[in-house]
Amino acid sequence: MILGIDASNIRAGGGLTHLKEIIKCGNPEKYGINKVIVWSNDNTLKALPDSTWLVKRSHPYLNKSSLWSFIFQIFILSNKAKKENCNLIFVPGGTFLGTFRKIVSMSQNMLPFEKLEQNRFTAWKTRLRFQILYFTQSITFKKSKAVIFLTNYAxxxxxxxxxxxxxxxIIPHGINLNFLYEPKIQNPICFYSKTQPFKLLYVSILTVYKHQWNVAEAVIRLSKEGYPVELDLVGDFINDSLEKVNKVKRRDKYSCINYKGLIPYDELASIYKNADGFIFASSCENMPIILIEAMTAGLPISSSNMGPMPEVLKDGGFYFDPLDVDSIYLALKEMLDNEKLRQQKSLISYNNSILYTWKECSDRTFYFLSTIAKQS
Known part of the structure; x- marks a missing residue:
């Protein structure tokens, strides 16, 4: 059996991580797949591990802009897959408009399907891009022989x-074991001070559906009430959202809000391990990898109650409405005030996180693809 993978639109981020890890941990021959052919640009192919069963294919169009990659997918890829005698094409990027009939697609992006979240973006080009993705992914999912989702919510x-x-x-992503760290013994809030505050961490790009400015408002309110707490924001930014955070910071008389900017991925594990608690205030996710990283790091977590977060975190979090500063404040206050509950919930979330492994993701993915490929 020969499996093709359309990675024509995979260049970076979570999509590339997923592709690298399922190949790295994969044993498709166990499920009757003798050869896997990946079509992508040169940089993506170089990032993929080598294997006896893996064949890497590029094309001049794939090393140009996204538009050229799209043209390759529509007009060229299907013929190449037929010449390679592919039994199935796997589409982890979610969009496939070629003529090859037997495909399995994958959903990794919720924004095309959440109109309210799209409307938070002020740039019309961004909203238009999501509408185009809604159109192309809808066509792809409808004509797919099967679809892989990351969560039941999605x-x-x-x-x-x-x-x-x-x-x-439903096949969730795995997690990098570099983040693995058993939960610490939790101290009462009186253990902390202005010189050694309770360090809250929020790792995510500053963008419209992550609501870092609301979190900052809640933390400032806690500081005003005498709680020895600091918030570290880590991640890249879009300009509008950074300005919202900076506007809140200008009112921060307690110097409790720190924006650290983008930190290399290889350094993030130590950032998690040096934190005392984690907060995640996103209102739109398909599968919140960052949240699972915090779970794996053994941190007590205060989380958004929207999207798939309750499905992933279960009873291991202090929940809030990310659109409501009062709700965030109350959830954080409960977390800070109750060290026993912190300890209990961090252990629950840590144990839940161990279920998310790349080996499990890879095995289940190749098994499912093999099952669909065998069907006439």
């Missing part, structure tokens, strides 16, 4: 928007 939400077939599978 499957349920998207199936309300478009009519899907009966074949689907």
């Amino acid at each position: 499957k349920n939400h998207i199936s309300k928007k478009i009519k899907l077939g009966n074949r689907y599978e």
